[in-house]
Amino acid sequence: MILTPFARDFAIERGIRLEYPSEANESAPATLDDDALTAAILEIVEAELGDMGSMSSNGPESSSPAPIPRDDDSISRAVSAVLSEKHRSDEYSTQAVVTVAGENHAGIIARISQVIGDMGTNIVDISQTVVGDYFTMILVVDIGDLERSGTGFATFRETVQNAAKQAGVAANVMHENILKTMHRVV
C-alpha cells in the first residue's frame, strides 16, 4: 500500500506500526495493522466532512462535529471542496519523473530514495520491476518544496543522476510538464 506523507504522519501519530521492506527481507511483504489503519482513515474523512458541515450550520464554536450529511449530493460537494482546497493546482505541476534502469543488486531503491528524501522532496508514486537480471523503476517525485526554496530542477536532476551512478545504475530525470503536455489532451 502506498501512503501519502499526510497519511504516513497521521498513522505514526495514532501509533499504527508501519513496516517497509528492508534490504534484509526484501521478499517479505510490508505488514500493516489493517483495521486500525482503516479506522484512522475513516476518522480523517469524518473530521474533514464534519468541519465542512459544522462551519455551515453550527458555527466554529461548536465543540463536537455535526452529524455527517448522508445524502450523496452534499457528500460529494464537501469532498470536492476539501480536495480542491487542498490541491489547488497551477496550470503546471511541480513533479518530476525519475526512471532508473540497470543491473539488479541490493541497495538501489534505498540509495535513490535516501537522496530524494535528503533533498526534502517526496516520492509520490513508485513502479518497480525486476526482469531477469535487469532492474527498472519509475518514481514520481514532488519537487515543489525544493523549487520554492530556490534550488533548481537541474540540481535535483544532477543529484539523482549521480546517486544512480554510484548505485551502479542509470537514471533519467524528466520534469512532469513534458509528459503532461505530450500525453494528456486536457
Added chain:
Amino acid sequence: MIWKPDEVLETIRMVSSEHLDIRTVTMGISLLGAPSKEPEALCEFIRETIMRNASRLIPVCNEIEERYGVPITNKRISITPISLVLEGCSEDTYVKTAKCLDQTAAELGVDYLAGFSSLVHKGATPGDVRHMASLPEVMANTNRLCASINVASTKSGINMDAIKMMGSVLKETASRTADTGASGCARMVVFSNVPEDNPFVAGAFHGVGEPECVINVGVSGPGVVRAALERWRATHPGPKDLTAMAEVIKKMAFKITRAGELIGREVVKALPGNTRFGILDLSLAPTPAIGDSVANILEEMGLERAGTHGSTAALAMMVDAVKKGGAMASSHVGGLSGAFIPVSEDQGMIEAVEVGAMSLDKLEAMTSVCSVGLDMVAVPGDTHADTLSGIIADVMAIGVINNKTTGVRIIPLPGAGPGDTYDYGGLLGKLIVQDVNRYSSSGFVQMGGRIPAPIHSLRN
C-alpha cells in the same frame, strides 16, 4: 501510477535518441519608430532596441533547456522588414545598418538575425529598390544577417520586374561571396505570400501587423516521425494502409507540437513583460545530422528514394497529417507550418540527388504541397540571371495560384558544374550542383511588368 511506463519511455526515447528538439526560438522585434534617419543615430536606435528586448533571450532559453531536457537548438532574432525602417535614407545607410545588425547579433550570441527584407509584391518603392540593389554588398559584409524579398502574392499577382532584378542580384551576391561557397545566397530567400511570423531563417521577419516583441517557436522532429513510422511498420498488428499511416504521423505531430507549446510559453513567462507569445510553426525541418531527415520519412513511407514517383503524394499526406496533429496541440499555429525540403540540409535529400533520384523539376512539383520548395538548391555557376529569374517565377506562380507560401533559396555556385559539391559544414550542410534547363527564359523574363492576380483572389 499516473504515467504509464511506455509513455515515460516514449518521451525519453524521443528526446535522447530521436532528435526531438525545439528547432528555433525566434524573437521578433519591431524596429518601427526610429527617431532619426541619420545612419549613426539610426544604428544606435536599432542596437538599443534589439539589446533591450533580447539580452535575456539566450540565458532564458538555456534555463528552460536545462529544466526540461529538450534542447533548444537555435535562438534567433527577426526584425521589421528593413526597407520599411530605411525608406527615405541615403544609399550608404543600407550597408551601415546591415553591419550594425550583424554586430548586434554577434554581441548577443545569436547565430542569425533575419529581416533585412522588403515587400514588393505590388511594386517597389525607391527605398525597396535601394534595398535590393544593396544586397550583394550587404551579404558580402555580414555573416549572420538574413535577407528576404516578397515578390508575389495571391492578391497582387507576380512582380516580374522585381524577379528580373533578383536574378541579377543573386548572381552578383554569389560572385561577391564566392570564396565562401556563395554563402550570401544561402542567407537570402525570395518569397510569394510570405508569412509575417515565420520563425525559421533565412526567411524570417517581424511583420507589420505584429506587436512590439514576440516569441515564435519552431518545433521539429523529422527523426521522431520517422522512428514512429518504423516502429509502427515493425510492430503494429492491425491493417497497415495509408489511412493508418497518416494517423501515426498525426499523433506524433501532436506530441511534438505540445512540447513546443510548453517551451514557448515558459520562455515568454521568463522574459521581460512586453514580450508576447506569437505562434508555433509546425514545420518539419531537417538538419544534416543522421536520422534528422525529411527525405528519410518519405522513404520510410515506402518510396525507394525520395524524389521518385509518388513523392509529391507522400509529402502531401505527411504535411497534412502534421498540420492536423499540430493544430490541436497549440493555441496559435502560424509561420509556414508545412515541411522543409532544403537539399543541402537534409542527408536523405543529398543522397537522393547524388544517386540521381531527385531532380530540380521534382523539387518544383513538391513545392506545391509543402512550404519552401526550392530551398538550398545549387545550380551551375554559369547559369544565366534570367534563368534564375525563370526558376523563381515558376515557384512564385505555384504559390500565387494555390494561395500558399512558396520560396526560393537558390545558389549559383561560381565555377561549379552539375555534380560538383561544396560543404558549408554545420547547419547549412552540403551543396550538390543540379543542372538547369539549357534553353533560354530571357524573352519572357525581360518583358517585365506584373502578372495580374488570379481570379480566385476575388473572394469578397
